[in-house]
Structure formats: structure tokens, C-alpha cells
Amino acid sequence: MATSTQLLGPIFALATWTALILLLVAYRRFRAGSAGLVHPREFALGESPKVPAAVALANRNYMNLLELPVLFYVVCLIAIVFGVTSPAVSVLAWLYVALRIVHSIVQVTYNRVIHRFTAFAASNGVLIALWVLVGLGSLVR
Numbered sequence: 001m002a003t004s005t006q007l008l009g010p011i012f013a014l015a016t017w018t019a020l021i022l023l024l025v026a027y028r029r030f031r032a033g034s035a036g037l038v039h040p041r042e043f044a045l046g047e048s049p050k051v052p053a054a055v056a057l058a059n060r061n062y063m064n065l066l067e068l069p070v071l072f073y074v075v076c077l078i079a080i081v082f083g084v085t086s087p088a089v090s091v092l093a094w095l096y097v098a099l100r101i102v103h104s105i106v107q108v109t110y111n112r113v114i115h116r117f118t119a120f121a122a123s124n125g126v127l128i129a130l131w132v133l134v135g136l137g138s139l140v141r
Contacts, residue, residue, distance in 0.1 A: 003085055005080075006085065006090050007076045007079055007080055007085065007089070007090065007093055008080075009094070010076065010093035010094050010096070010097045011073060011076050011077075011093075013097050014065075014069055014072065014073075014096075014097045014100060017065070017100070017104065018062070018065040018066070021058065021061055021062045021065055021104055022062055024062075024108060025055070025058045025062050028052075028054055028058050029043065032051070032052050032054075032055050037052050038050055038051055038055070047059060054108075057108055057111060058108050060107070061103075061104050061108050064103070064107075065100065065104070068123075068124065068127065069100060071127060071131070072093075072096055072130070075127070075130050075131050075134050076093060078134055078138060079134045079137070079138075082134075082137070082138045082141055084133075084134045084137035084138055084141070086137070088133060089130065089133055089134060089137075092126055092129055092130040092133065095126050096123055096126045096127055096130060099120075099122050099123035099126060100123050102119040103116055103119035103120050103123060106119060
């Protein structure tokens with residue numbers, strides 16, 4: 001039987017990954033700026049078309065990690081509060097984190113859309129399954 005604290009691992013793992021991607025954004029922005037590839041004013045209102053693709057992709061991935069993963073954090077907290085813990089919930093949580101990391105790696109490296117989409121779609125399927133499992137578990141308690 002899984003314990004509710006086991007869900008803290010995937011929560012902290014995804015939060016840590018998000019922080020690492022934020023550091024990658026900063027690194028790529030500073031590197032592009034110091035190489036003269038982009039002027040800092042191009043970041044004043046987000047990113048202009050003059051921003052190099054590698055910088056824009058890292059920033060877009062960071063934004064992705066602040067969108068749907070919010071629902072992951074919420075469902076994990078619901079599971080913890082209501083004590084809806086099982087090996088299946090734990091496995092789904094870790095699988096979600098792994099798929100989001102794969103999505104990130106694809107996006108910030110070679111960015112092949114079909115690979116990125118596959119990881120993204122699979123992670124969303126896992127997130128839906130996690131919500132269904134936790135939702136049903138919360139209702140029967």
C-alpha cells in the first residue's frame with residue numbers, strides 16, 4: 001500500500017524539473033545576448049520574432065510546465081488530503097513526471113514535433129487517468 005507521502009516525490013521532482021528548465025531559459029537568454037544574437041529589449045514584452053529558436057523553445061517549454069502540470073499538483077494534493085493512495089496512483093504520478101521530462105527534453109533539444117506530441121498526449125492521458133482514479137477514490141471514502 002502506498003502512503004500519501006509517496007506522492008511528494010513526484011510533486012517535488014516535477015517542481016525541480018521546472019526550476020531546471022527556468023535556469024536553462026536564463027542560460028540560453030544570457031548566452032544569446034552575450035553572443036550578440038539578440039538584444040535584451042527583445043524580451044521586454046515576452047519574446048519577439050528576433051529571439052533565436054533555442055531560446056524561444058526553452059521559454060515555451062517553461063511555460064508548458066506551468067500550464068497543465070498545475071492540474072497534476074492539484075490532483076496529487078487531493079490524493080494526499082483524502083488519503084487516496086495506492087500503488088496505481090503512485091505509478092501514474094511518476095509516469096506523468098517522466099513523460100513531462102521526455103516532452104521537455106525533446107522540445108529543448110531536437111524538437112521533432114511527432115515525438116514531442118506523443119509525449120505530450122501520453123502525459124495528458126496519464127493525467128486524466130490519475131484524475132479518474134483519485135476522483136473515484138475520493139468519492140468512495
